[in-house]
Amino acid sequence: MSPVLTAAAVAPAPSAVRSVWASPLYRGATVALFLSGLGASAAAPQITLFLIQDLHVSLTTAGLYYLTSLTAPVTGYLIGARSDRTGRRLGLFRLCALAGFVGWCAMAMADQVWMPFVISAVVLAFAGGAGSQLFAAVHDDLRATASPVGDGVVSVVRMALTAGWIVGPVAGSLLATAAGPRAMLVATGVCTLAQIVPMGLVRARPAPGEAPAASVPATSAGQRVGVRGMLPLLAFTGLYVLVYAGEPIKYGYLTIYMHEDLRLPTAVSGAVIGIQPLIELALMPLAVVVARRVGMMRLMVLGAAFGVAANLCFALTGGTVGMFAGQVLMGGVWGVFAGLGIIVAQRLLPEAVATASAVFMSSTAIASALGGLTGSLGVGLLGLPHVFLAPALYGLVATVGIAVMSRSRHAVN
Numbered sequence: 001m002s003p004v005l006t007a008a009a010v011a012p013a014p015s016a017v018r019s020v021w022a023s024p025l026y027r028g029a030t031v032a033l034f035l036s037g038l039g040a041s042a043a044a045p046q047i048t049l050f051l052i053q054d055l056h057v058s059l060t061t062a063g064l065y066y067l068t069s070l071t072a073p074v075t076g077y078l079i080g081a082r083s084d085r086t087g088r089r090l091g092l093f094r095l096c097a098l099a100g101f102v103g104w105c106a107m108a109m110a111d112q113v114w115m116p117f118v119i120s121a122v123v124l125a126f127a128g129g130a131g132s133q134l135f136a137a138v139h140d141d142l143r144a145t146a147s148p149v150g151d152g153v154v155s156v157v158r159m160a161l162t163a164g165w166i167v168g169p170v171a172g173s174l175l176a177t178a179a180g181p182r183a184m185l186v187a188t189g190v191c192t193l194a195q196i197v198p199m200g201l202v203r204a205r206p207a208p209g210e211a212p213a214a215s216v217p218a219t220s221a222g223q224r225v226g227v228r229g230m231l232p233l234l235a236f237t238g239l240y241v242l243v244y245a246g247e248p249i250k251y252g253y254l255t256i257y258m259h260e261d262l263r264l265p266t267a268v269s270g271a272v273i274g275i276q277p278l279i280e281l282a283l284m285p286l287a288v289v290v291a292r293r294v295g296m297m298r299l300m301v302l303g304a305a306f307g308v309a310a311n312l313c314f315a316l317t318g319g320t321v322g323m324f325a326g327q328v329l330m331g332g333v334w335g336v337f338a339g340l341g342i343i344v345a346q347r348l349l350p351e352a353v354a355t356a357s358a359v360f361m362s363s364t365a366i367a368s369a370l371g372g373l374t375g376s377l378g379v380g381l382l383g384l385p386h387v388f389l390a391p392a393l394y395g396l397v398a399t400v401g402i403a404v405m406s407r408s409r410h411a412v413n
Helices: 003-010 016-022 024-043 047-053 059-086 089-108 114-127 129-145 150-179 181-194 227-244 246-261 266-294 296-316 320-348 353-382 386-406
Strands: none
Touching: 016 024, 016 150, 024 089, 024 129, 024 150, 024 181, 047 059, 047 114, 047 181, 059 089, 059 114, 059 129, 059 353, 089 114, 089 129, 089 181, 114 129, 129 150, 129 320, 129 353, 150 181, 150 266, 150 320, 227 246, 227 296, 227 320, 227 353, 227 386, 246 266, 246 296, 246 320, 246 353, 246 386, 266 296, 266 320, 296 320, 296 386, 320 353, 353 386
16 A cells, blocks of 8 residues: 555544644634624623713613614625625734724723714724624635635634633623723723734635735626625525524513512523523534534524524523523524524625625624614513513524525525
């Protein structure tokens, strides 16, 4: 037997974790996304308190702040389209991270009520594009190297963002208590800018078939993408919005329900909230393995159905066990969608992966607005806990829609 064949036979099979560790791009993207999640999740729960306590706005006005995120899908699309025309993923990533730093520092110095609203809508809307550019750069590199563990690499990189969202709320709360909300906002800006550091001077390589960025400003297929070509991506993203819309309802009202109606101790309600991201983090690698066997969209049908069951647990069980069961099921939802959603989005628009990444990742802003509006109206009409029947209905529509897509010519396996 040839020595070359013998060496190949005994060589260890590639693994996603080893691939991430060995590549400066993948390793840097992993650390950068952890910092992004850390900063964003540190600020998210504290913004309302900052507006009310430091700028003395009413509770109603503070609630309107979250509508400023509706500009994110527009800026995300513009950034993604620019990236696909030029191929300069990491250059745009660095500009978005810089915009985030400027925006959060400006937020910390705000002394007028209008300032946080304008800063969020105009400046911070661009900051959200940083993550989508990293995923586009990773996608290009995986295609160029024809990695056999590409889906696993994306899942590992995406897990870092989830890990940041686990640590961030606690860190932000402690910092805001110790040094004040303005210091916490500056720290968020520093985390956003620090995303640039682990990337160093890494340069992304174009995917096979792409022209170098300096030569032909086009998508990877050399064509501009029309609205018709984006319809499968937009359909999938719309269904994802319906799945995600239950999250703001849950975070807005589940804790209130557990404290005021179920009278659960703070430690128990905290454990209920905290178990979801742990389940999610544990299931993300498993979801990639299962998806290889049954197909990504088929697995997502099951994930969306978990969301329906979770919201029914919140709405109908009326006890501690039901709350834990609902959150475990929610961990299953995001164990599937968090790891695989970005992969499906990119495969639905392979000729413009940066645009696909940006459209998909920025859709959470629309979902948050939909969930916030549904929760506000639903509590008045249905009360607690029956408001959770609304996201159960959204999830049912999403389950059926994804099932239809999984049987169509647009199915992603």
